[in-house]
Amino acid sequence: MTVKNEVQMEDAPEEEVNFDVYPFLKERQTKAPQELRQFYVRFEELYDKKLWHQLTLALEDFVAQPTSASHLFPLYEHFIRDWKSKMNKLSLVKFLTRASKEISGPKEALDFLAGQAKGLKATSRDAYVLAAMEKAHYELIVQDLAACKKDIDECEKILDDLPVTEPVINASFYRVAADYYKAKMAYPQYYHNALLFLSSVSLDELSTLEKQERAYELAISALLGEGVYNFGELLQHPILDTLKGSGYDWLRQMLFCFNSGDMDAFEKISRSGDFLKQPLLVNAVPFLRQKLCLMTLIEAVFKRSKESRGKMTFGEISQETRVLIDEVEHLVMKALSLSLIKGKIDEVDQVVMVSWVQPRVLDKTQIGTIRDRLTEWSGKVKDRVLSLESEEGAAEMFLQ
Template identity: 60%
Template structure:
């Protein structure tokens, strides 16, 4: 490859007019390009693109400089550069065209499937911005199939995929799918890379989806995630408290929060009160089963369930049947004796209060075992603990 004279002229002129802090970067581009050090040039370009003051140069730099040697670049690095450049384009349709050009160039490159997925998902984001939901969903489906075929993928690609997928399902109000993809996005990035505003927004959206998601009865993972701390000491702190109330089946806390001014300002939650009430009852049922010993679960009176879940005794059977059908518990109902036998409760990620229950239960079990050992020693006159050693 011959050094393009037009490229060197462009770099020289741009360097002359650039701010003082950017001049060394353009000088480095000239030197590395002249020496054909493509890897070092890619590294230098990536560092340049990360500078806030470089934003206005990204698109023209691609058109006049990068496009001349882009085939020699690491293709993933090239797409990451193009993605940053696209965010400086004010017209979403123009930004989409810019990104689609890169995706089209990589479509048949078997050695750059990861870069193709990244370009496709960045373009899918712009499709979402322009209201092309069909095109966005098609890109998500195609990229998911490609990712599943790869032995491994970079976290940058995973983050881009889950970010766009979460945004799509949020726009479609598909709460369970949003919840799933939003958590996977957070697992693919460092929270330190997100602004305070973005952390708050993601925590807020995740909290709402956990509450409103049909089939979401286990959101301990969210409760233990540090992103939820962004709601603490904020106007949305009540939403965090509401999540914890649901997770522990706390009817009193739910009733108090549902009557608060903050809750009543949320038409989406107010209109969903019947659904939320039933969901809370189911989670209260899971919690009351979880907190009982194996022996107590074997014969749980309707009256005890009614007390803990705040439903009428005649509604307990229906509540338990609902929990059984959803796979939240396993067991049987004795209509004659008005009891419930639970053999299994859906595993959950536990928050600290629930972990304390297990700890106390283990401590109690340990104490019982110790008492029995001591009793046997006294009855038989043998030091069992010493014999065991």
């Protein structure tokens, strides 16, 4: 039977499925690889006793076996279909997702999961989301981006309504959403969803190649994403360390340049052969320079005390950001319009008064800056207390 026919049978009403599972299980007990035969014996025992939960757990152990991949779809077709209504719906979708990878082509896998998702919509919302997002994964592969976006939007609304979801569901949603925005070259949306995907999985679940690809794509999207001016969360994530020794360590170093406002390091990297091999970055150099100037401005404001922020001269900003004095006002207005800072510009005296700077995920150096500022503040408070105590003592002596 072809996969196409299997999908057609799945669309049929459940009561029309009528077959005897025992001959299939008996045959597999003798013909399956030696390391898998015990599972088929166990399947028969549990099925005979109608122990559906234990049978589901046994299936999960079976899927984990390295040699089980090619056996998953026949197992579904000739065994699981008979009792899948008794199976935990989320466990069922996890099995079907894995089995779909063994179908001959992405279009056939898409049709298969579409039928499964349709049957789950009215019975299990969380399982439906998982099935729909895995279906959307194949929609991306066959380049049906409109259908993929429709599934993303629908599932996002369902997830917003669910009080709690398992990590596997969140991981599937954010993985597919990130891949969709990657295909659309929507860097800020990719950056957001890719980070959420990483928060939903353990890095041990990803191959070394996948970790390096994710780190590379996150770095590119951080640099090119409009509105992305805080790299702290990415810089602290261990996935970025996978770029070390991969030929893309320069990209990792560039992120640190932007985060700290290190213009000299940026200029050096941007002239390197590795950078010049990246057309996306080379074509975006003017944008990158402006972004670096804005992030340098943020860092300059952040490092200052509240008092010194209240009066930053155009000359100081020009020196920090390396823009001409005549361009400082435009740079500050850009930062204000992006809500990176809040404050006022005194054009006459050429002074910027900053009252607020965008909150940041801090690296160790920036945490050190806060520590030094707190130490300075603590010293001022101590001096003030001692001064008040001295004045109080002098007053008492005078009254005596």
